[in-house]
Amino acid sequence: MTETKDLTALSVNAIRFLAIDAVEKAKSGHPGMPMAMAPLAYLLFREAMRHNPQDPTWPNRDRFVLSAGHGSMLLYATLHLTGYDLPLEELKRFRQWGSKTPGHPEYGYTPGVEVTTGPLGQGISTAVGMALAERKLAAEFNRPGYEVVDHYTYVLASDGDLMEGVSGEASSLAGHWKLSKLIVFWDDNRISIDGSTDLAFSEDVLARYRAYGWQTLRVEDANDLAALRHALHLAQLDERPSLIAVRSHIGFGSPKQDSHKAHGEPLGPEAVEATRRNLGWPYAPFEVPEEVYRHMDMRKKGRAWQEAWERVLEAYAREYPDLHAELLRRLKGDLPSLPEEPPVFEKPVATRAASGKALDAIAPGMPELLGGSADLTPSNNTQAQGMQDFTPENPTGRYLHFGVREHGMGAILNGLNLHGGYRAYGGTFLVFSDYMRPAIRLAALMGTPTVFVFTHDTIALGEDGPTHQPVEHLMSLRAMPGLWVIRPADAYETFYAWQVALKRKEGPTALILTRQAVPLLTPEKARGLLRGGYVLEDAERPEGVIVATGSEVHLALKAKALLAEKGRRVRVVSLPSFELFEAQPEAYRKEVLPLGLPTLAVEAGATLGWERYAHKVVGLDRFGASAPYPEVYEKLGFTPERVAEALEDLL
Secondary structure, eight states, X not given: OHHHHHHHHHHHHHHHHHHHHHHHHHTOSOOHHHHHXXXXXXXXXXXXXXXXXXXXXXXXXXXXXXXXXXXXXXXXHHHHHHTOSOOHHHHHXXXXXXOSOOSSOOTTTSTTOOXXXXXXXXXXXXXXXXXXXXXXXXXXXXXXXXXXXXXXXXEEEEHHHHHSHHHHHHHHHHHHXXXXXXXXXXXXXXXXTTEEGGGXXXXXXXXXXXXXXXXXXXXXXXXXXXXXHHHHHHXXXXXXXXXXXXXXXXXXXXXXXXXXXXXXXXXXXXXHHHHHHHHTOOOOTTOOOHHHHHHHOOHHHHHHHHHHHHHHXXXXXXXXXXXXXXXXXXXXXXXXXXXXXXXXXXXXXXXHHHHHHHHHHHGGGOTTEXXXXXXXXXXXXXXXXXXOBOOSSOTTOOEEEOOSOHHHHHHHHHHHHHHSSOEEEEEEEGGGGGGGHHHHHHHHHHTOOOEEEEESOSGGGGGGOTTTOOSXXXXXXXXXXXXXXXXXXXHHHHHHHHHHHHHOXXXXXEEEOXXXXXXXXXXXXXXXXXXXXXXXXXXXXXXXXXXXXXXXXXXXXXXXXXXXXXXXXXXXXXXXXXXHHHXXXXXXXXXXXXXXXXXXXXXXXXXXXGGGTOSEEEOOOSOOOSSOHHHHHHHTTOSHHHHHHHHHHHO
């Protein structure tokens, strides 16, 4: 027992000093939190979690999300010691170009990192989506004697995480949904960058979480492993998600303990030496005793856990072959056969309504497709026919009511998609994409295939006025690396936009949809959306081009007709997606938009950015107005006559 206790203490200190040494070598980083929470990292990775360092993507592993991503060295040190493919050399290259140890954990770069964290509040909120995925997959696939989906989602969150509004949105939903396998440890160190949290944070956090419907527990000393174990045991027994407040001391053992100076800067050589003396650590920088490596190595246990699960899965395959095949398909991310032909539309229809019809056609054959809306379901048309609501009592339901929580919705969607087994989408008005932009950005950064459905895309919102009429949002979203933005011109382009979004696995897609009805193109022409941009209508030896997106494509067609009466030969190009168009061969792009032809762009939004494709823009560099939408369009210059005149000026 004494030997084990000594090894435990030695291992906890190894985590601390690897973090200290890496930050010191980089001359940059956050040593204080790893020093304080090393005992928890030890408990989770060495005792509590089922994980396999040799297969970090094992589907039934417990997930760990370091929401306090600034303390990344806590995670890197623990992954290294427990046997993940993260050599000591990578710890020595902390925060350096090309290393597997970036300043904040980044999904896809470091084995064992489940989600990109650092923007506070995002990690805990994304973890809600992961826990929701586990709950839903278990309800769909587990059978008596075969719990093939059975794991926890653990989170380490900071004061800052719990200050951010997004964590409140997501945590409220986690309590409402009774996600019992979500367990959050709150590093209650009472220190932020500015100093004591008393400067701005005096609420009763545990009372707030109890009101959300969570079990709340408290551990008075982060170094008390017995108390941590007991709290964890109680959390695992409860039917609610659990928040465990762990009182800790930032920069534990150093002269800077309990000071904000231990948060975001190296300790400095003198303080490091003092900490070595205080904690009885006689080893050189990055030196770890061999017995710690042996004690912390989780590869054998991890392999045994995974092999035991695989044996259950083999028996499950014999008993339930269809379910087994479907589970494996979904965990691999393989798509079923999607409908290739769009539904038939008889008359002009809003693209938001066409999107709903596309979902009606796709959802029955794609059981992993689930989604929801931030309290705008009738407006966003995001609930496919027959798609039942998800509730704690009906966990197989595929439709999620997020309430008015756009930001929390975005993070939860990312978590669902990161977990595996689902393809998640969510809807709100385009103007409210601002409320979820950090989650959209992280989806793009991680390459997560979340589908963001944004309706009510222009000043055509009409009477609701400029507070609800997006202007700058299209170009703002297009400026984000890794995000594909698609603004279809009609019902058929909308159907093909969904095909692009669902077939895309390497990043998120934003669908930008109209409130108002728009005329129909032919399905054959609209299929050009699959290339991002295409010649919709041409003329013999065209002398000019009008390029447009969304509802303004129909303005361009009317302007072309007016110009034809004057003998002008005009090509009309529909350009629903800049990003998809740029992915095409250069020869194709030059064929659609010839460099030498005068080109006019038409879009009811900000003009900045159109200089890539056009010599002149009919756009909107002011806010809208409250009035019926045809009048708003006319007053702000979106008429066939103005478009025709603008191109004539170019010619």
